[in-house]
Amino acid sequence: MTEVKERISEITPLDSVKIICVTKGFPVGTVESMGDLGVCDFGENYQQELSSKATVVKDVNWHFIGAVQRSKLKKIAEISCAIHSVSRISEIAELARLSYRGEVFLQVRSDDEVGRNGFQLKDLKEGVDLSRSVDLNIVGLMGVASITSGYRAPEFFRLMRDLCDRYGLKRCSMGMSDDFELALMNGATDLRLGRVLLGPRPTNSPGASRN
């Protein structure tokens, strides 16, 4: 943690950045020990894993960062102070129906690969406008730099920051273990960091093979 904070502060003041510790695939004990170190923001990708950890660790902020399954959105919304991965118009409508008061980020797809999560650029404005008109607390956009189009994708990060500015959104959730410095240089405000804080994800965990 200390080393990561040093690397961040070489680029931008620490207090302008939220570090979300991504614990997917790690046991709940990892959350507890990071909590003891003063970490209060944690990210999870899967509703069941989130729910079971949140039953044990209650006094932290949970951020949902994984693909949303509609049937699980209610449970996700009950636990999470922020959902970074809202990717469909129907998810916005459902969150409004649930009167979700947490922070909402719309995920932007980094390329047009079929099956990837996130709004396509052409649909993003509609998503932002709808989120506002149904009174969701939309605060920013989230993006994962594509592996196929070059994992270190400065163009994508710059595009993300431009889109945030264009739509008047302050928060830009981008940057993971391998690219957070590049993301910061391009205006990230929320870093989602797993391995660089915790070491390699345990193999056989659902998140181990993914980024």
Ligand SMILES: *Cc1c(COP(=O)(O)O)cnc(C)c1O
């Ligand atoms: C797993 C994951 C992270 C963290 O990845 P690391 O490479 O371990 O830092 C961040 N964001 C999303 C969306 C993830 O799925």
